[in-house]
Structure formats: C-alpha cells, structure tokens
Amino acid sequence: MAQARILIADDEEGIRESLSLILSDDYELEFAKDGEETLTKLSNDHFALVLLDIKMPKLDGLEVLRRLKNSNGSTPVLVLTAYQSVELAREAVRLGAMDYLPKPFEREQILSAVRGVLVRK
Amino acid sequence: MIPMFPLTYYINAMFLNFVCSSIVTLLVLSIKRDSRVVKLFAIFTGEIAIWSFFYWISLVVSDARAAELLFRACMVPVTLMPASFFHFITELSRVRVSRKTHYANYSLAAFFLLTVYTRLFAVATMKPVFVFPYWPEPGPIFPFHVAHFVGVVIVTHVLMLKVIRRADSQAFKTQIAIVFWGTLVAFGSGITNYLTWYRIYPPIPSPIISFYTVAILYAVFRHQLMDIRVIVRRSLIYSILIASITAVYLVMVLVMERWFQGFFGYRSLVATLIVAFFVAIFFDPLRSRIQGFVDHILFKATPVELAEQREQLLAEVRRGEQMKAVGTLAAGLAHEIKNPLASIKTFTEHLAQHHDDPVFREKFQKIVGGEVERINAIVQQLLEFAKPVPPKLIPVNVSQLLDETLEFLSNECVQRKVELRRHYTASGLVLADPQQLKQVFLNLLLNSLQAVNGHGELDVSTVISGNELEVTVADNGAGIDPKNLPHIFEPFFSTKPAGTGLGLAVVQGIVKEHQGRIVVESRLGCGTRVSIQLPVTT
Numbered sequence: 001m002a003q004a005r006i007l008i009a010d011d012e013e014g015i016r017e018s019l020s021l022i023l024s025d026d027y028e029l030e031f032a033k034d035g036e037e038t039l040t041k042l043s044n045d046h047f048a049l050v051l052l053d054i055k056m057p058k059l060d061g062l063e064v065l066r067r068l069k070n071s072n073g074s075t076p077v078l079v080l081t082a083y084q085s086v087e088l089a090r091e092a093v094r095l096g097a098m099d100y101l102p103k104p105f106e107r108e109q110i111l112s113a114v115r116g117v118l119v120r121k
Numbered sequence: 122m123i124p125m126f127p128l129t130y131y132i133n134a135m136f137l138n139f140v141c142s143s144i145v146t147l148l149v150l151s152i153k154r155d156s157r158v159v160k161l162f163a164i165f166t167g168e169i170a171i172w173s174f175f176y177w178i179s180l181v182v183s184d185a186r187a188a189e190l191l192f193r194a195c196m197v198p199v200t201l202m203p204a205s206f207f208h209f210i211t212e213l214s215r216v217r218v219s220r221k222t223h224y225a226n227y228s229l230a231a232f233f234l235l236t237v238y239t240r241l242f243a244v245a246t247m248k249p250v251f252v253f254p255y256w257p258e259p260g261p262i263f264p265f266h267v268a269h270f271v272g273v274v275i276v277t278h279v280l281m282l283k284v285i286r287r288a289d290s291q292a293f294k295t296q297i298a299i300v301f302w303g304t305l306v307a308f309g310s311g312i313t314n315y316l317t318w319y320r321i322y323p324p325i326p327s328p329i330i331s332f333y334t335v336a337i338l339y340a341v342f343r344h345q346l347m348d349i350r351v352i353v354r355r356s357l358i359y360s361i362l363i364a365s366i367t368a369v370y371l372v373m374v375l376v377m378e379r380w381f382q383g384f385f386g387y388r389s390l391v392a393t394l395i396v397a398f399f400v401a402i403f404f405d406p407l408r409s410r411i412q413g414f415v416d417h418i419l420f421k422a423t424p425v426e427l428a429e430q431r432e433q434l435l436a437e438v439r440r441g442e443q444m445k446a447v448g449t450l451a452a453g454l455a456h457e458i459k460n461p462l463a464s465i466k467t468f469t470e471h472l473a474q475h476h477d478d479p480v481f482r483e484k485f486q487k488i489v490g491g492e493v494e495r496i497n498a499i500v501q502q503l504l505e506f507a508k509p510v511p512p513k514l515i516p517v518n519v520s521q522l523l524d525e526t527l528e529f530l531s532n533e534c535v536q537r538k539v540e541l542r543r544h545y546t547a548s549g550l551v552l553a554d555p556q557q558l559k560q561v562f563l564n565l566l567l568n569s570l571q572a573v574n575g576h577g578e579l580d581v582s583t584v585i586s587g588n589e590l591e592v593t594v595a596d597n598g599a600g601i602d603p604k605n606l607p608h609i610f611e612p613f614f615s616t617k618p619a620g621t622g623l624g625l626a627v628v629q630g631i632v633k634e635h636q637g638r639i640v641v642e643s644r645l646g647c648g649t650r651v652s653i654q655l656p657v658t659t
Contacts, residue, residue: 014464014488021471055456057616082459083452104463107470 003028004048004118009038009064010080011056015103019051022107023114035059039067047075049117052097054081054088062088065095076117080105126323128180128252135177141334142170148338161209166337168198168205169307169330179255185247188255192247193237200233200266203273206304210277214284214297226273233266242266251323259318267315274308296340303336453613453622457499461492502623503612512554512634516658519590520545520583522555526562527581530570539573544582551590551655557631564624565594565651572598572649590657595650601643609641 008019009032016031023029030047032038036058042050054061061079068077079092082103089100098117101109146166153159175195179188204226211218236242243257250256281301288294307330316322378393468489475481527534527541534541569579573596580595601609601616608614610629615622632639636656643649 012460012464014492015460017484017488018464018467021467021475082456082463103459104466107467 007047007050010053035064050077069096132180139173141331145334158212165205165209171198189247201230204230299340303333307333464492514552516550517553540578542580552658561628569596589654593652597648600645
C-alpha cells in the first residue's frame with residue numbers, strides 16, 4: 001500500500017530532521033523551508049497532510065493558511081509552533097488548520113495527530 | 122401673614138435656573154455623548170431648562186392669553202419629568218426595573234402631556250395669585266398629574282436611599298448620595314409650585330432648584346459621576362475665583378466712591394486710594410483661604426500631596442510598562458528556545474533506537490550540537506541586551522573604526538558581489554567604547570549585506586551636523602515591510618530565517634548608552650537607510 005505523502009514546512013533544519021525521524025518509517029516525506037516554497041509544492045503536487053510552522057521567512061504559516069483557504073485548498077494542515085498563544089491557535093483554526101501542536105512535541109503526540117487527520121480524511 | 126418675595130425675584134430666579142440647567146446639559150453632552158445614562162440625564166435636565174425658560178417668559182408677559190399659552194408650554198416638560206427622572210436614576214443606580222414599569226410610567230406621562238393644552242389639565246382663565254399677575258387654575262386631570270409627579274419623585278428618592286445603603290463601593294455610594302441631596306432639594310423647592318396652583322402658598326424661591334446643577338457638577342468633576350472623567354486644572358479654578366474676588370473688590374471700591382460722593386458731594390482721590398489700600402491688605406489672606414478651601418473641597422490634597430500622588434501614579438505606569446516589556450521579552454525568548462529544544466528532545470529520544478546508525482550519529486552531532494550553541498548564543502545576546510556592559514568611553518575616530526569593520530567584512534562583500542562606496546566628510550572624534558561601536562557597525566553592515574543579496578550597493582558615509590556626527594549605512598536591498606518597521610528594535614523580532622531578533626535591540630541599547638540616536642528609513646524593494654547620530658567630542 002502506498003505510503004501517504006506529508007509535506008513538512010519549517011525553516012528550522014533541526015525541526016525538519018526531528019519530524020523526519022518520527023515520521024519517515026510510516027510516511028513519505030517532502031520538505032519546504034519557507035511559506036512560498038510550501039505553496040509552490042502544494043500547487044504542484046498532492047499531499048495527504050501538511051505540517052506547518054508559523055514563523056517562517058517570506059510567508060508565515062498564517063498567510064499560507066489564508067491563501068490555501070482562499071484557493072479552496074483541501075489539503076489538511078496541522079500547525080506546529082513554538083508560540084504559545086490562544087489567539088494564534090484560534091486564528092490558525094479559523095483559517096482552516098485541523099489542529100495546533102506546540103513545540104517541543106512528543107513523538108506519540110505527532111504520530112497520533114497525523115494518524116487522526118489521515119483517518120478522518 | 123404669608124411671606125412673599127417680589128415678582129422680579131422669581132423672574133431672575135427662573136432665568137438663572139434656565140441658564141444653569143442649560144449649561145449642565147450642554148457641558149455633560151459635550152464631554153460624553155455616547156453613554157445611555159448621560160443621554161437620559163441630558164433629557165431630564167433639558168426638561169428642567171425648558172420648564173424654567175417658559176416659566177420665566179410667562180412671568181414677564183403682560184398679556185393673559187400669552188401667559189396662559191406659556192404656562193401650558195412650561196408644563197409640557199413637567200408632565201414628562203417623572204418618567205425621565207425615574208429612568209435616569211434607575212440607569213445611574215444600576216437598578217433593574219422591568220420595561221413594563223418604564224412603559225407604564227412613560228404612558229402615564231404621555232397621557233398627561235396630551236391633556237396639557239385642554240381644559241382637563243388647566244382652566245383657560247388666568248388670574249392673579251400672590252405676587253404673580255397671571256396663574257392658571259387646575260383642571261380635573263391636574264391632581265392626578267400632581268400625584269404622578271410627587272409619587273414618582275418620592276419613590277425614586279427612596280430607591281436612591283436603598284441603593285446608597287446597599288452599595289459596596291464607597292465611590293458609587295458618594296455619587297448617588299450627591300445626586301440624592303441635589304435632586305431632593307431641587308424637587309422640594311419645585312414641588313411647592315403646585316401649592317400655588319391651589320392658592321395655598323407661594324412657591325419657595327426657585328434659585329434653590331439650581332442647587333442640583335451645582336451638586337451634579339461637583340459629582341461629575343470630583344467623583345466621576347456617569348463615568349465622566351474631567352481633568353480640571355487647579356489654575357483654572359483659582360483664576361475664576363480670583364477674578365470673581367477681584368470683581369467684587371472693584372465693585373466695593375466703586376460703591377465707596379459713590380457713597381463718598383453722595384455724602385460729601387464731591388469725589389476724592391484720597392478716599393478711593395484709602396479704600397483700595399484696605400482692599401489690598403485683605404486681598405492676599407482671602408486669596409490664600411480660598412485656595413486652601415478649593416484644595417480641600419475639589420482636590421482633597423495640597424499641591425505637595427498631589428505631586429506625590431502624581432509621582433506614585435507615574436511610577437505605577439512605569440512598572441506596568443516594564444512588566445509588559447518583560448512579558449514580551451519572556452514570550453520572545455520562550456519561542457526562540459523552544460525550537461532548538463524540540464530538535465534536541467527528539468534526537469535524544471531516538472538515540473537509544475538509532476545509536477548504531479552512523480548517519481543518525483552524524484546528524485545527531487550536527488543538529489544537537491548546533492542547537493545547543495544556538496541556545497547559548499541567544500542567552501548570551503539576551504544578557505548583553507538586558508544588562509549592557511557600561512561603555513568605556515575614549516575619543517574614537519569613527520571613520521577609522523568603520524574602515525576596520527569593513528575590512529573585516531571585505532570577503533563577505535566580494536562573495537555577495539556588493540559594490541561598497543565610502544563618503545567620509547567628517548573627521549571628528551566621538552567619545553565611545555570602540556568595541557561596542559564596532560559591534561554596532563558590524564551588525565548594521567551585516568544586515569545590509571544580507572538584504573542586498575547579490576549585485577547590490579552599500580553606501581557608508583559620515584557627516585558632521587552641528588555638534589553631532591552622523592554615520593549612515595544605506596543599501597539598495599529588499600527594504601523592510603512597512604508593517605514590520607515599527608517592530609525592528611523589539612527584542613526577538615526578526616524576519617530572517619536564522620535571526621534571534623536581538624541584534625538591532627542590542628544596537629539601539631549601545632547607541633543610547635553613547636547618548637546617541639538611531640533612525641531607520643526603508644522602502645520595500647528600494648532599500649534601507651540607517652543613520653546613527655553621536656555627540657562629537659571637542
């Protein structure tokens with residue numbers, strides 16, 4: 001059975017590598033380093049899920065969500081961020097994010113959230 | 122024998138009443154128009170003003186028919202007053218009253234209003250009563266209107282008493298108490314007009330009604346009634362009082378002059394001077410007494426106490442700002458550290474599982490090692506920002522320092538293909554810490570190099586302007602987004618992928634420590650210009 005493709009969008013190499021460690025056994029992974037690259041990859045290819053950081057250069061995560069919403073994008077998005085802000089969480093969910101996960105994260109937390117989204121899909 | 126005041130007394134009193142009520146209405150509306158309770162208050166005092174106006178005019182006309190029409194006109198707001206007064210007080214006192222009660226009150230008032238110009242309310246015949254040349258006779262509906270008016274006034278004042286007794290807040294209690302006494306005295310005087318309708322007694326002099334305006338104004342200025350906050354300058358109050366006292370004394374001098382002339386038949390300059398001399402002697406002690414009285418009544422503190430209170434308030438505001446800044450700093454720091462911590466945490470969790478994988482070990486070393494260094498750098502910069510090392514000031518040749526810094530960055534310029542241009546027109550010295558100033562220049566130059574991003578231009582210039590030396594670093598790079606520009610000096614604000622966001626915050630701190638200023642101008646797509654002004658040493 002083909003593995004689900006997940007796009008990991010984060011400007012931090014350490015975070016990309018960490019998520020790769022957690023998810024690479026079960027999923028096919030693709031990476032983006034900024035908001036613009038994220039949107040380019042989403043428009044050119046199909047992904048089952050996006051793990052999206054908020055603070056990124058060029059376009060931040062909220063702007064990516066906004067543009068996806070405006071273009072009626074259907075790819076589910078999980079937001080990962082080191083900001084701990086209720087307002088930010090609300091805004092992300094309002095813009096269409098499925099869930100909001102804080103950094104640092106637990107391995108099981110990531111796996112459970114990803115499975116949950118893919119099952120719902 | 123019933124004591125009576127002359128008609129002119131009532132005429133002047135009603136005019137005063139009209140003026141005072143109008144002033145209070147307009148003043149309160151001008152300060153705060155958007156509040157419901159203020160609007161209700163304005164309606165109530167507006168009714169008093171209209172009543173006073175028509176009452177006043179009705180006393181000066183010489184025609185019975187005109188007097189009758191004016192009397193009826195002045196009763197129009199009176200029929201509405203019970204409902205509007207009750208509504209205002211319940212809103213002010215925050216007492217919950219059902220809409221049905223208000224509707225019933227307003228409906229009754231409206232009914233009486235509709236009868237005002239009919240014989241049911243008042244008979245058309247106007248007859249002399251006491252000192253008044255014309256006064257109407259009550260119609261059959263009139264006693265019911267009186268009962269409505271008096272009944273509602275009593276009920277509303279009883280309500281205010283209950284609110285005063287039950288109130289938790291002393292400030293709120295004081296506000297309601299002042300309104301209670303002000304309106305009680307005013308209504309107590311105004312209601313006596315009904316006795317005149319039945320020829321029982323002449324009304325109590327109406328200037329007392331204006332007492333409520335004084336009470337309301339006092340409650341507004343001193344106790345923020347209706348949440349109206351007015352800052353009254355002490356000097357304004359003093360000026361008004363001193364001007365009033367001076368006017369009184371001038372009148373005294375003139376009166377004495379006239380008396381002397383009347384008594385002796387001629388004017389004497391000596392007599393005027395003697396009076397003025399006595400006035401001057403008593404002027405200053407009286408002025409001091411009045412200032413003390415104003416301090417005690419209106420400001421409840423002496424100037425020294427007020428200055429201390431102001432200092433306390435300012436200190437509290439500064440503490441609040443500091444706590445806010447600390448909060449922002451903490452949030453920024455937390456965000457900057459959580460990212461590297463996330464990487465370190467994940468890699469260490471996977472160490473047991475992958476420790477014999479050489480690829481994993483290489484990544485572990487690179488990532489974990491790098492993130493630890495990163496956390497260290499953030500903490501170090503934060504320490505520099507939070508507790509800057511006091512600069513060791515010596516005369517520094519800024520142009521020379523700039524050249525040394527640019528020499529350090531020469532490879533970077535070549536790699537990024539940046540054309541570097543220098544214009545040093547100033548040769549002044551500044552008192553500065555050379556290491557800290559070099560850090561400032563390095564930071565600004567690096568920012569510009571990163572912004573230019575290949576085939577760009579970097580201009581570095583110095584110029585003397587007055588007693589300041591201005592250093593400018595300008596590039597034709599990407600520029601700064603206008604929405605980010607106000608935040609660039611905030612700690613942990615960064616638009617760069619690897620930026621901690623403390624660089625410019627540290628730069629600003631160093632410049633301030635050197636008694637200098639930093640100004641940034643930028644246009645998106647055109648470039649950025651950073652100017653630092655430093656005092657020149659002689």
